Amino acid sequence: MRKVKPLDERLWARIDADGPCWLWTGAKHRNGYGAINRGRRGLGTAVVHRFVWELLVGPVPEGMDLDHLCRVRECCNPDHLQPVSRPDNVARGAYRAGAPRAFRCDHPETPANTVRTGRQRTCRTCKNEANRRYRARMKASST
Ligand SMILES: [Zn+2]
Ligand SMILES: [Zn+2]
Structure with a gap:
């Protein structure tokens, strides 16, 4: 059986932190957010920026999403993320993207x-x- 590298190692190897944004260079979810395989069967994939937040900051409060203040979906720098309640995030995302109301x-x-x-x-x-x-x-x- 092929041994899967520890999650941390795989995570940091695929983050390009040269600029202010920590850019995820690995696989992505269909919605544009970084995806990382949790490494164990049945656990599925994790959303990278959320995963990094949990690793470095702590658990994301219940019912909250992490909003990208920098609007860069691949970015997983916790300094650029802010927990917001879910409907709020949707509404603000729509405004910022300039979507017609x-x-x-x-x-x-x-x-x-x-x-x-x-x-x-x-x-x-x-x-x-x-x-x-x-x-x-x-x-x-x-x-
Ligand atoms: Zn950023
Ligand atoms: Zn109305």
Whole structure:
């Protein structure tokens, strides 16, 4: 059986820390984040920047994601990472990437506030308000 090198060794060998960003040069997840095989069958792959954080800083708080302050997905320098709550990360990511907002209002475009109809995304808050106004109008016209 081929002996797998210790995880640490494989990890640091693939990080290019010449610049301010510690760039992962190994395999990547489909979403662009670094991936490292945990080395044991059944454990799957770990997300590199999260793994480095856990190694150097400590466990990531429950329900939190690590946001890249430098916006470099391959980067795993803990100084460039910040734990943020999940919906927050999604919303901020969308803003920063310059993605067009699906909502025409100023309500947060979080998964919890989004109603999906096919490809369309609408604001739940506005939809609820519109429904309320509609019902009020119907009630007014029936009397
Ligand atoms: Zn960085
Ligand atoms: Zn809205």
